[in-house]
Amino acid sequence: TQLLEQSPQFLSIQEGENLTVYCNSSSVFSSLQWYRQEPGEGPVLLVTVVTGGEVKKLKRLTFQFGDARKDSSLHITAAQPGDTGLYLCAGAGGSNYKLTFGKGTLLTVNP
């Protein structure tokens, strides 16, 4: 069974601060996706990373896939209240059709 551990589980910061969220596993994934979810809504895709060592940037968000494709990180620069939400990482195995999710990091950015 593939497991994804996300840390920290909760994070509360002030507007303008930087933060990093981690997603770790002992398993290798063929791809990894990051989602953001707001209360009562479905997860919204932020990015998909595929290649070991890959770095993708989405405005103030930087995503990195580990060289061994077992871990990933999400770094947010100058966080804003609109970044508040549950950040989920999800890995796809060899068949690439089924995602295994972490429990998520609940981020609160205070104005």
Add this chain to the structure above:
Amino acid sequence: DTGVSQNPRHKITKRGQNVTFRCDPISEHNRLYWYRQTLGQGPEFLTYFQNEAQLEKSRLLSDRFSAERPKGSFSTLEIQRTEQGDSAMYLCASSPSGTGVGNTIYFGEGSWLTVV
């Protein structure tokens, strides 16, 4: 592209009643998935369709749960004799077919079920 559509968005039902959720995937997406999410947890895989064929079912999907995708387009998830433990958000997702690495899975807004 209208996205993945789910309805109803919210359902409150009495224990023992049957409920059915509907999912309309993104058009031309051959793959359709159902996940379940409870508070404080990430989504958990329930089942997967490739066109109309149901190719995998999780052990989480007890015999009270049945999912169909009769024409390879929309899908339904029925829960019979609901129990309080079934209270959760039921998420539908879709993706294009193919074996390319990085096929992205898109989620709907979810259907909240509360069993009282």
